[in-house]
Amino acid sequence: MGLYAVCAAKGSPGVSTAAVALGMTWAGPAVVADLDPAGGDLSLRYRDVEGRPLDPDRGLMSLAAAVRRGVEGTDAQEHLQIAEGGLPLLVGVTRPEQITALGTSWQHVAHALATLPGHDVLADCGRILPGSATMPVLTRADAILMLTRPSLEELYHLRERLRGLSESLRLRNLDAVPVGVAVLAGDRDRDSVPDVQQVIAAAGLPATVLGAFTIEPKSAAALRYGLDVSAHRSLLLRSAAAIGEAMRKLAATRVTRLH
Ligand SMILES: Nc1ncnc2c1ncn2[C@@H]1O[C@H](COP(=O)(O)OP(=O)(O)O)[C@@H](O)[C@H]1O
Numbered sequence: 001m002g003l004y005a006v007c008a009a010k011g012s013p014g015v016s017t018a019a020v021a022l023g024m025t026w027a028g029p030a031v032v033a034d035l036d037p038a039g040g041d042l043s044l045r046y047r048d049v050e051g052r053p054l055d056p057d058r059g060l061m062s063l064a065a066a067v068r069r070g071v072e073g074t075d076a077q078e079h080l081q082i083a084e085g086g087l088p089l090l091v092g093v094t095r096p097e098q099i100t101a102l103g104t105s106w107q108h109v110a111h112a113l114a115t116l117p118g119h120d121v122l123a124d125c126g127r128i129l130p131g132s133a134t135m136p137v138l139t140r141a142d143a144i145l146m147l148t149r150p151s152l153e154e155l156y157h158l159r160e161r162l163r164g165l166s167e168s169l170r171l172r173n174l175d176a177v178p179v180g181v182a183v184l185a186g187d188r189d190r191d192s193v194p195d196v197q198q199v200i201a202a203a204g205l206p207a208t209v210l211g212a213f214t215i216e217p218k219s220a221a222a223l224r225y226g227l228d229v230s231a232h233r234s235l236l237l238r239s240a241a242a243i244g245e246a247m248r249k250l251a252a253t254r255v256t257r258l259h
C-alpha cells in the first residue's frame, strides 16, 4: 500500500518518535520501518509481544538479503516483527556500515515496502543529506514528511534541504512526490506553524506545512521505552493522528498529479 518517508534536515528533532506515533495512530494497518542510515533505534527501544528483545537480524538486513537473492515477489511481511502493543516493525541496522553494504538493494527494498499488502509503511529515514542512502525510498514514497523545530537555524537548514530535495526529485523527473512539513512545537507556540509556511512560500519551495507535532516530554519518554496504549490520550499522539490524516491527504494529491 502507501509508503511514507519521515525524515529531518538536521539534528534530532524526534523523527523516530514521530514515526512510531504515526504508526500507533494511523487510520488502518501500518508498519514502522527503521531505515535510519545512522543506525536503528527501534530494536533497542521496544520488545516483542511477549516482552522479549526483538531479533536484530530479522528486519531491513534480512529483507535486503532476500531482495538481493532475487527471490521472486519477496514478501516483506516475513521480515517484520510484532512489537508490544501489536505494532509491526521492520527493525533497522545495528551499525551504519551495514547501510553502505545495501548498495543497489535499496531500490528493491523501497519497492517491497511500497507494495506491502494490506499495510501502509511509515519509514523512519533519519536525516536526509545529499546522496543519502535512503534516497530511493524518498523517490518511491507516496509522500515525504520533514520534521523541524521552529528555531531560526533549523528553518534555515530545512529550507536548504527542501531546495536540495526538490532538485533531486526534479532531476529524476519525480517532482510529483509531495513533501509535507511538521513543526515540533509546544502546545503554546503553535503560532510558529504559519511562520514556517511563510518561510517555505517565500523561498518558492514545493512543500506544504501539515501542522504541529506537540512537544510533550513525558509522552515522548513513555514512547521511547514502550508502546503504551494509554499514551493514546496524550497530546503528542493526538497531534500524530492529525498529521497522519494530513499526510494521507497529501499523498492523494500525488495520485491526481500522476494521472
Ligand atoms: N514530541 C516530542 N516531545 C518531547 N520530546 C520529544 C518529542 N519527540 C522526541 N522527543 C525526544 O527527543 C529525543 C530524540 O527523539 P528521537 O525520536 O529519537 O529523535 P530522532 O529520531 O530525530 O533522532 C528523545 O529523547 C525523545 O524522547
Ligand SMILES: [Mg+2]
Binding pocket: 015, 016, 017, 036, 041, 124, 126
Ligand atoms: Mg531516530
